Amino acid sequence: MSSHDVIVIASDHGALEMKALLKQHMEQKGLTVLDLGTHGTESVDYPDFADAVAGALKDGRASRGVLLCGSGIGISIAANRHRHVRAALVHDGYGARMCREHNDANVLVMGGRTTGPETAKDCLDLFLSTPFAGGRHARRIEKMS
Template sequence: MNIAIGCDEAACDLKRIVRQHLLAQGHEVIDFGTHDNAPVLYPDIAIAVAQAIVQGRHERGVLLCGTGIGMAISANKVRGIRAAQAHDTYSAERARRSNDAQIVTLGARVIGAELAKSIVDRFLESAFDGGRSALKVAAISDYERAQAALPRAPGA
């Protein structure tokens, strides 16, 4: 699978571990940074990964920051993206099966390396169930398209 990965400075060490784990499994992994512990704006990385997925350059994404929250919020600003924060394998599986999430976000200050690898594995091996969930995902997409058509409020 072709996977985009990115992190902020808080998760650089965990990203290296997850990246190596994915490469060892035979995945193609494109690293969007950061590559050291110097402070960065995590929205820039999250948005770059999300845009690459929407453009079809990657099948899935893994984003890491201190909690996973900021990366999820940022990636979800890209139209067509469903990014889900997961700190357990069940949530990672449900993100794919029920929500057709393309990106999983992890918190380096919340989980350890072994759990992170398990979460990513479960996320990548899970598939969207469709069925009743398809109607819900379609409703999200419909709302997103309707919002994109509205004029922006001043200062927004």
């Protein structure tokens, strides 16, 4: 199995239910999901999970990632500290589509306490199905990488 077949997902305790929902949603679509936790309701530190997803992308275990925390804010900040990560915090389908089309985001971030389940599934579907437009956008992405 290549990394192009694998989506890595992780969350802190603030988005455990959303992680389970999105993992199941992807598996029902035939995708392979690498779940890096958390697996319980005890309080954990979101930077650890951002680092784990960044590691899976860097070492080729996955091609794209999904990160979740209560608001999505903390975990997106932590993820974007890694130069090879372009994590986009989105709240709707438009943001999910644009983060791929214009920004070539490789990590989708949402808040488990701020995003409803149907919106989260819609955002995930758009994130996974939207190609990067390239062109003038590629020059900008290269400056970040």
